[in-house]
Amino acid sequence: MNEAPPLPRAARTFVAFVALLRANGFAIAPEQTAAFLEAITLLGPRDPEDIRRAGLATLAPPPERRGTYDLLFRIHFLGGEEMPGAEGEDDEVVRLQEEGHGGEEPPLADEANESGEMAVRAEALAQRRFGPERPSNALRRLAREAERRLPRRRGHRRMRARRGSWADLRRTLREAARNDGEVMRLRRLKRRTRLRKMLLLIDVSGSMKARSEDNLRLAHALSQAAPNVEIFTFGTRLTRLTRALRIKRREQALAAAAHLVSDWDGGTRIGDALQAFLAVPRFGAYARGAAVVILSDGLERGDVSALRDAAAKLSRRAWRLSWLTPLAAGADFVPQTEALIAIRRFVDDMADGGSSAAIVSHLLSLRQRRAA
Amino acid sequence: MAVRGTIAGIDSPQALEKALRAAYYLADDGIATAAYLALALGKPLLLEGAPGVGKTEAAKAIAAVLGRRLIRLQCYEGIDASAALYEWNYPRQMLAIRQAGEATIDIYGESFLIERPMLAVLRAPDSTVLLIDEIDRSDQEFEAFLLEFLSDFQISIPERGTIRATERPVVVLTSNRTRDLHEALRRRCVYHWIDYPTAEREARIIMMRASSVAEATARAVVAAVGKLRREPLSKSPGIAEAVDWAEAATLLNKQGARWPDAFKRSIGLALKDEEDLAFIAPRLDALIAEAAA
Numbered sequence: 001m002n003e004a005p006p007l008p009r010a011a012r013t014f015v016a017f018v019a020l021l022r023a024n025g026f027a028i029a030p031e032q033t034a035a036f037l038e039a040i041t042l043l044g045p046r047d048p049e050d051i052r053r054a055g056l057a058t059l060a061p062p063p064e065r066r067g068t069y070d071l072l073f074r075i076h077f078l079g080g081e082e083m084p085g086a087e088g089e090d091d092e093v094v095r096l097q098e099e100g101h102g103g104e105e106p107p108l109a110d111e112a113n114e115s116g117e118m119a120v121r122a123e124a125l126a127q128r129r130f131g132p133e134r135p136s137n138a139l140r141r142l143a144r145e146a147e148r149r150l151p152r153r154r155g156h157r158r159m160r161a162r163r164g165s166w167a168d169l170r171r172t173l174r175e176a177a178r179n180d181g182e183v184m185r186l187r188r189l190k191r192r193t194r195l196r197k198m199l200l201l202i203d204v205s206g207s208m209k210a211r212s213e214d215n216l217r218l219a220h221a222l223s224q225a226a227p228n229v230e231i232f233t234f235g236t237r238l239t240r241l242t243r244a245l246r247i248k249r250r251e252q253a254l255a256a257a258a259h260l261v262s263d264w265d266g267g268t269r270i271g272d273a274l275q276a277f278l279a280v281p282r283f284g285a286y287a288r289g290a291a292v293v294i295l296s297d298g299l300e301r302g303d304v305s306a307l308r309d310a311a312a313k314l315s316r317r318a319w320r321l322s323w324l325t326p327l328a329a330g331a332d333f334v335p336q337t338e339a340l341i342a343i344r345r346f347v348d349d350m351a352d353g354g355s356s357a358a359i360v361s362h363l364l365s366l367r368q369r370r371a372a
Numbered sequence: 373m374a375v376r377g378t379i380a381g382i383d384s385p386q387a388l389e390k391a392l393r394a395a396y397y398l399a400d401d402g403i404a405t406a407a408y409l410a411l412a413l414g415k416p417l418l419l420e421g422a423p424g425v426g427k428t429e430a431a432k433a434i435a436a437v438l439g440r441r442l443i444r445l446q447c448y449e450g451i452d453a454s455a456a457l458y459e460w461n462y463p464r465q466m467l468a469i470r471q472a473g474e475a476t477i478d479i480y481g482e483s484f485l486i487e488r489p490m491l492a493v494l495r496a497p498d499s500t501v502l503l504i505d506e507i508d509r510s511d512q513e514f515e516a517f518l519l520e521f522l523s524d525f526q527i528s529i530p531e532r533g534t535i536r537a538t539e540r541p542v543v544v545l546t547s548n549r550t551r552d553l554h555e556a557l558r559r560r561c562v563y564h565w566i567d568y569p570t571a572e573r574e575a576r577i578i579m580m581r582a583s584s585v586a587e588a589t590a591r592a593v594v595a596a597v598g599k600l601r602r603e604p605l606s607k608s609p610g611i612a613e614a615v616d617w618a619e620a621a622t623l624l625n626k627q628g629a630r631w632p633d634a635f636k637r638s639i640g641l642a643l644k645d646e647e648d649l650a651f652i653a654p655r656l657d658a659l660i661a662e663a664a665a
Contacts (some may be wrong), residue, residue, distance in 0.1 A: 029559045039409045043385070050405070057406040058413075060563035063420065156450025157513070169462040177479060181469030228551070229511070243552070279604030281422065284551045313647075 011037055014051075015235040017076045021059065024072060028059050031353040048077055064092050075260050093260070094276050137254065139221040142364070146225035149193075149364040151291045151319070155194040164190030196319060198229045198363075199286050201277070203296030204261060205235040205268035211326055212264065214356050215295050220245045230286040235263035235274035240283070268341070270296060271306030278313055291366055292318040295353050297325045299341035311343040320369070321346065324353025324362060357370070379411045380438050388437070397426075397433030398569070398577050399410040399571040406432055408566035414521050418558060420547045421566035424610010426577075430566070431544040435501035440544065444503045447510040453517065457527055459486040480531035490521060497525075497541035507557075511658040515554050522560050523590055555652035569611065571598060577611060580618040589625075593618040596635065596663035597642060603652060617642040635660045 018033045039054035052073050053060075061069040158166060168187035176183045200219055204212045216233075223245045231241045239261050247253035256264040279286045292314055300307050315321045324341070327333075329352050335341050346352065349369065352358040382388045388411075390406035399407070399559075403419075407430070410417035410419045417434075419427040435442035445456055465479045487495070493502040507515070510627035521527060522543065526536040545561065547553060569577060570595045578590040609617070629637060636656060643649050652659070 027555060032559055035409075035413055035415065035562070038413055041414050042409065043405070049401070053402055053405040054409065056402065057409050057564060060418075060561070064563040066565070155511075157446070157452065157511070158450075170460065173460070173462050173465055173479075176466065177469060181466065181472075183466075260532045275604070278606070280610065281606060282549055286605060348493045 010060070013077075014040060018059065020072055020076055021061070021069070024068065024245065024363065026059070026065070032059050065242070074358045075308045091241075093262075094238040094280060095236075104154040118308070136217070136356055138355070138360040139218060142218070142221050142360045143225050145364055146222075149367060150198070150226055151196040151251060151367045152193040153196045153319075154191045157188040157192045157194075159192045161188055161190040164188040164259070165192070166190070178179060194370070195226050195228070197286065197290035198226060199290045199292045200229065200265075200319075201274070201292070202233045202272065203235065203268060203294075203298070204233045204264055205271070205300045206265045207268075207297050208295075208326070209265050211295070211353070215359075216241075216245075216254060216257055217250070217357055218259075218356050220250055224248065227289055232277060233261050233263075234277070235261075235268045236266045237261075237263045238273055238276050238283075239263075267301060269302030270300050270308070271302050271304070271308075271310055274310035274314065275306055275358045278310060287314055287317040289317075289319050291320050291322070293322045293363065295324050297327055297335055298323065298335075298340040298343070300337070304339050307339055308342045308346070311346040315348070318346045320342070320366060322349040322351065322361055322362060322366070323347045324349075324351055326352075326354040328352045329354045329358075376412055376414070382408065382411070382437070384408065389480045389541065391435050396427060396580060397434040398573055399430070399433075400569065402571065403430060403564050403566060406535060406562050410482065410544075411438075411542065412563040413562065416543035416545055416561045418545045418547070418553075418561035418563050419566055419611065420549050420563070422547050422568070422608065422610070424608075424612055425566045425568055426611050427546040427566055428503065431501065431503040431505075431546065434544060435503075436540070438501060440499050440501045440542070442501050442503055443489045443492055444504050444505055447507050447514070447559075449509060449511055451510050451514050455488060456490050456514070456517075457488050459488060460484055462484050485529075485532075488527040491527065491535070493541045493543070494525065494527060494535055494573065496536045497537040497539050501542045504543065504545045506548060507545050508553065509549045512554070512596040515557055519554070519557055519560065522557075568601060569596075571595065574614060576619045579614050581615045582622075583616045585622050589618055591620055592635070592660075592664040593621070596660055599663060600642065600652070601658055605643070605645070605648040607643075607645045607648060607652070613642045632657075632660050632664055 005364065014037055015033065016044070018028055018036065022028055035058040036055060039058050040051060043050040045051050045054070053075065056066075066160070080124060082316075100331075138172055160171070166189040168189045170184075171187040172183060175185070175187070200222065202212065202215050204215075204217060208215075219229075219231045219241065222318060224232060229242070231245055233239045233241060241257045241260060244256035244260055245253050247256060278287075311321070323340075325340070327336075328350060333350070333352070336346055342352065349362070351362050353362075374638045382391055383524075385401065385404040385408040388408045389399050389401070392399045392407075399535070407417055409415075410433075419430060421427055432442055460480070461484045465484050468477055468484070470478055478638055489502060493500045507518070514600065524536075526534055528534040549629075568574070571591075574594045574597070575590040577588070578585055578593060579587060593614055597609050597617070616637055617635075620641045621634040624634040624637055625631065639649070639656065643652065
């Protein structure tokens, strides 16, 4: 890296490839580019496959974006014709089966047939732009009180304490060494607590239209306030927004999220969506021991038994399962819809999800609720 | 950065693949290339993939190829320097202070230092391979600590000063991807995502690991396992499960069970989750019959 001569002509095309990847949202550090060039030198390269593999190993595109990487590789080195717009779909989005079979939903083409072009176009129309910023006390409250009031669990790291279950041998010995080996006082350690994992599943279907924008803002505020929050939206697809919402600036994060979610205001089969979520082992693992919060009205178009099974599974894995619905305004809420009645016994809290303030209050009360 | 084209007589991914095969590990071109580049560029190798695709096995095979000792560090939440790096032997230090009486004694001498995997590797980089297993189980504090270790290959012990490796040690990290690793860690490593092997390769792996299994059995198991992996199960069968299943079915068959039945009775070795078994049960017969055909 340090004694490398000025870029030879042959290296330019490889550096240009890195630039192309960066332009398409791959984060690649200069040291990785250097390793890429060294790798190519080492390998020969004897055929394009060597270059492709060297890139995979050194530039480390995330596995869910492999499709996009391969596509850009073909375009750059093999002169492929494909448009990046039709890019290989990323794994962070799971299409639900039989989408578009609900009632009065936008006309989506059947995904089973090969083209799928209609569906892509119909979904493209469902892009969402967020309106101007509305100041919100609820979100400010969340940011302020998250550290103190979000659910915590005992961690496996230890910290100094007056009382605790472990002896702090290191500190005790240091002190003893000063006193000719006399232990005057046994220092102690206790387990440190840390914020519990949280999993937020947001319904973005048509019936939740009034809430989805605010819910996403709230999701962003939550993922900024706590370290391990996983966020998904579901409608006709299941989309992981965790990465997008980790961007600090709100407008930028929401724009990135809006770009990823392409099933705004469509139909939904909540049961199928949750089943799909649980079926991806990597996703399903996020629910284990987590505070799971579902923001949905529970207006299920599909089969209620699928929803019931999913809720049962989620509740077994979760530390606490909350279902926040806009229909549950008021303390004396009694679930009326068939779906909500079916899942009631698996859900720890069924509460008001009608405003950001109500949701924030619920999130911040989770810690006490469990204790109670 | 020390680029070495040849390590232990291995000068290309193909040569490494051959050597790995001799160490009973069937590598595909992707992993052979990544592992070769990691060795040649002196960078750590980060292997990610679903549980049971042979990540740890790969590290063991690499150590065997290089003729080095594998030192394994299993990660868990809360793992810290005293478990990964070094620890002082406090009881011994305490006794030494007591025994010394009026004489002076260095209680931070070599004899009181307990070596943990990362220190052991730094001290003998030419004869060891460090495997940092399931890094996704550790917490972010440890990841940050690891980052420092992996960039300089040196550590400082406050009481003794800095210890630096004389050459870049070979380090393999594995992750099941239960959480996203820090970008900086991925950047520092040579990366490879291990997928499930192709049917052809998996059948060969089964026959290599379990010599009693006939080729037809291996192929049937691979076909069935391939179908199971496409189902929405909470725990898909890995390679080890496929090997166990093939071996168990072969055993049952030798004891007189008929073929499709032998597969069915030993399904517990492939699927280990009650819910998954219940989910697949209605279609199990058809699935096995189809795979065995």
